[in-house]
Amino acid sequence: MSEKHQIPVGLSTSCIFPPNVESTFATAVNLGxxxxxxxxxxxxxxxxxxDLLQLVQKYQMPISSIHAPTLLLTQQVWGRAWNKMQMAAKMTKAVGADVIVAHPPFRWQRQYAKNFVDGVREISHQEGVKIAVENMYPWEAAGKSVEMYLPHWDPTRFDYEWITWDFSHAAAAHVDSYEYIKKIGSRLGHVHLTDGMGEKVMDEHLLPGHGRQRVAESLQYLAETQWDGVVCAEIDTKGKKTGERDEMLLETLQFAHRHLGR
Known part of the structure; x- marks a missing residue:
C-alpha cells in the first residue's frame, strides 16, 4: 500500500522580524x-x-523556495529588474530550491512589464526552475482603486506557467481564494499560508483562520487533490517578542497540519 502524500509546510524568513536568516532555520527546526x-x-x-548551504547542513533543513527581491523595499537589491530574476534563478539552483516567488512589475516599470509574461517563461526554461508569479491586489488612494501592478495584480489573467497564491493578498483584493485555487489548477506552484480581513488598504498577513479567507477549505482541497507543492507560512510577527512570535508560528503550523490531514 502506497504511503499517503503529505504536503510539506515551509517557514518564510519574512516571519522572523527583524529579518534573521539563521534564526529562521533554528525556529523551523524547533517548531517542526x-x-x-x-x-x-x-x-x-x-x-x-x-553560507546558506552551510545552514542547510547545520540544521538539516532544506530551502524549498526563493522569494526574488521584487518587493518595493528590495528595489535596490541586485540592480535591474531582469537581473533580479536571473540572479534569483541561479540562487534557486545553487541552494537546491524548487520555486522562485516573484511579484509582477510595478506600474512605473513599463518596459519590464511589457515583456514580463514571456520573459518569466524564457528564464524559467533557460534555468530549469519554476518561477511562480504571485497574486497581488489593487491599492487605494483617496478612496479610489489604483492599479499598482502591470500587466495586472491578478496572475490568472495571463499565461504564466506557475502561480503563487497568497491568502492575505487575496483578502486585500476581495477575491475568494478557494475558488481561485480551483481555477488555477495544475498551474499552482506555491502557496503563502496567511489570512486577511480585507478591511485595510494593504495586505495584513494574519494567522490562518484569523481572517475571512476560506483557508481551511483551500488546504483541504489541496490535500484531497494531492497537490505537489509547498505551503509556506508568511505571517506578520513584527513587534512580537520571541515567545509570542513562536506561539503564532506554531499555531500556523498546527493549522496547516490539521487541514492538510497530517
Whole structure:
C-alpha cells in the first residue's frame, strides 16, 4: 500500500522580524517545519549560496523556495529588474530550491512589464526552475482603486506557467481564494499560508483562520487533490517578542497540519 502524500509546510524568513536568516532555520527546526522560504533582501547572508548551504547542513533543513527581491523595499537589491530574476534563478539552483516567488512589475516599470509574461517563461526554461508569479491586489488612494501592478495584480489573467497564491493578498483584493485555487489548477506552484480581513488598504498577513479567507477549505482541497507543492507560512510577527512570535508560528503550523490531514 502506497504511503499517503503529505504536503510539506515551509517557514518564510519574512516571519522572523527583524529579518534573521539563521534564526529562521533554528525556529523551523524547533517548531517542526519542513523547509525554508528564503526572501532575498539587503542582508548579505540572504544572497550567499555557500553560507546558506552551510545552514542547510547545520540544521538539516532544506530551502524549498526563493522569494526574488521584487518587493518595493528590495528595489535596490541586485540592480535591474531582469537581473533580479536571473540572479534569483541561479540562487534557486545553487541552494537546491524548487520555486522562485516573484511579484509582477510595478506600474512605473513599463518596459519590464511589457515583456514580463514571456520573459518569466524564457528564464524559467533557460534555468530549469519554476518561477511562480504571485497574486497581488489593487491599492487605494483617496478612496479610489489604483492599479499598482502591470500587466495586472491578478496572475490568472495571463499565461504564466506557475502561480503563487497568497491568502492575505487575496483578502486585500476581495477575491475568494478557494475558488481561485480551483481555477488555477495544475498551474499552482506555491502557496503563502496567511489570512486577511480585507478591511485595510494593504495586505495584513494574519494567522490562518484569523481572517475571512476560506483557508481551511483551500488546504483541504489541496490535500484531497494531492497537490505537489509547498505551503509556506508568511505571517506578520513584527513587534512580537520571541515567545509570542513562536506561539503564532506554531499555531500556523498546527493549522496547516490539521487541514492538510497530517
Amino acid at each position: 517545519y519542513d523547509s525554508i522560504e528564503l526572501m532575498i533582501t539587503g542582508n548579505a547572508l540572504s544572497q550567499e549560496p555557500h
